[in-house]
Amino acid sequence: MLHAGLLRKMDTIHDDTVQYALPVGDASIPLNERLGQKLSLRFTGRIVCLQCGSRTRTSFGQGHCYTCFQTLASLDNCIVRPHTCHHHLGTCREPAWGEAHCFVPHTVYLANSSGLKVGITRSHAVRTRWMDQGAVEALPIAATRNRLDCGKIEYALSMHVADKTHWRRMLSGIEEPVDLRAARDRLFSLWGPDFPGDKVPDAEPVRFLYPVLKYPEKAVSLNAAKHPDITGTLLGIKGQYLILDVGVINIRTHAGHETEVSFP
Numbered sequence: 001m002l003h004a005g006l007l008r009k010m011d012t013i014h015d016d017t018v019q020y021a022l023p024v025g026d027a028s029i030p031l032n033e034r035l036g037q038k039l040s041l042r043f044t045g046r047i048v049c050l051q052c053g054s055r056t057r058t059s060f061g062q063g064h065c066y067t068c069f070q071t072l073a074s075l076d077n078c079i080v081r082p083h084t085c086h087h088h089l090g091t092c093r094e095p096a097w098g099e100a101h102c103f104v105p106h107t108v109y110l111a112n113s114s115g116l117k118v119g120i121t122r123s124h125a126v127r128t129r130w131m132d133q134g135a136v137e138a139l140p141i142a143a144t145r146n147r148l149d150c151g152k153i154e155y156a157l158s159m160h161v162a163d164k165t166h167w168r169r170m171l172s173g174i175e176e177p178v179d180l181r182a183a184r185d186r187l188f189s190l191w192g193p194d195f196p197g198d199k200v201p202d203a204e205p206v207r208f209l210y211p212v213l214k215y216p217e218k219a220v221s222l223n224a225a226k227h228p229d230i231t232g233t234l235l236g237i238k239g240q241y242l243i244l245d246v247g248v249i250n251i252r253t254h255a256g257h258e259t260e261v262s263f264p
Contacts, residue, residue, distance in 0.1 A: 002262045003027045006048055008063070009240055009252040012131040017209045020237045022251065024261050031237055032211045038264050039244065040231040043224035046258040056256075063255030073097045082120060082151025106150035108142035108197070110161070110187075111135035112178040113239070114169035118161045118187075120150040131208060132252070134170045134239030139180040139205045141187065144197035153195055157187055171241060171248055173215030180205045212236030212243060220247035224257050231264070 005025015013019040020031040047056050049065035051072060060069035069075050073094035078085045085102065092098045105123040110116060113135040121129035123143065130138040144150040154163060161183070188199060214235045222230055222244075232244030240252040 002260055003029060004260045005258065006050070007251060007254050007257050007259045008050070009132070009255055010237070012128060014127045014131065014206075014208065017211050018131050018237075020211065022261065024259060029261065031234070031242075034234055034263060035211055035213055035236065037234055038231060039234045039242070040260075040262045040264050041229075041249070042260040043228045043254075044258045044260065045224075045228065047256050048258065050256050059253075059256050062252055074101070078151075081155075082147045083155040085148040085151060087148070102147040104146070106144050106147050107140045107200075108144070108150055108153050108157070109138055109140045110180050110183055111138040112176070112180065114166040115176050116161055116178045116180075116183055117165060118154055118157045118163050120147070120154045122147075127206065130206070132240055133165050134167075134210070134241070135208055136175055136210075137178070137180060137205045137207050139184060140200050140203045141184045142195075142197045142199055149196035153197055156192070156195065157190075160187065160190060165239075167239070167241070167250070168219045170239060171216060171219045171243065173212065210236065210238040212238060214243075216243060216248060222247040222249040224254055 003024045008023040011021040011023060011028065022029045022031055047059050049056050049068055050063040051068045052065060054065050056065035060066050061075040064075060071093060073092055074097065076093055086092060087095065087098045087102065106120055107123045107126050108120050109126060110118055111130055111133060113133045126140060142153055230249065232246035234242065235245055236243035241248050241250055
């Protein structure tokens with residue numbers, strides 16, 4: 001069966017094995033049951049902004065046109081660097097959006113995706129965030145009332161722990177053992193009196209198992225610009241990546257791309 005429409009990032013459900021579905025247009029294709037099957041992705045070359053619906057030659061901020069990239073609060077630099085939040089200065093691009101999305105409970109966490117990392121996210125979406133990053137294990141360590149305070153903690157801890165995921169290492173299938181509890185306790189010993197928020201000292205790590213038959217020996221990146229027609233056997237899914245026998249593709253970075261998806 002052929003499905004056609006705009007791609008969006010994959011939906012996830014935390015289960016014994018993470019469950020994935022690929023949104024294409026109005027369809028949502030369950031993927032776990034497709035492991036071991038041929039998968040075809042054909043990018044038509046048409047890219048549409050997921051926010052305003054306008055045609056764009058290039059996707060900015062994972063599925064947006066340049067105008068939206070420059071004007072939406074959700075795509076401002078402070079989303080990537082939350083300790084630079086400027087809402088209190090009266091310069092937020094969309095103050096109402098900021099109040100609804102940034103002035104809500106947030107969580108600081110440690111995760112093992114490509115090794116130990118620190119990160120933050122809204123508290124109601126922690127597991128989705130962890131699965132999107134391909135974490136095999138994650139642990140909340142602090143709670144705050146807003147994104148700015150969470151960002152300040154993350155920025156301070158990033159001087160001692162990585163705050164980025166190395167995607168090739170994450171897709172290697174080589175799991176580096178990390179004692180998240182010990183890492184949490186070590187970072188708590190660095191906790192300054194001016195750190196905002198509350199420590200979460202008693203949380204237990206959450207484990208994730210991904211649907212992967214075989215990891216690539218070397219992760220070859222595929223993208224719509226260089227590979228408009230991709231056909232290969234679906235060997236696994238981790239983070240927002242499809243692992244094929246011909247390479248790996250980050251679905252999230254192709255949000256807004258008009259795509260034909262089939263299982264020949």
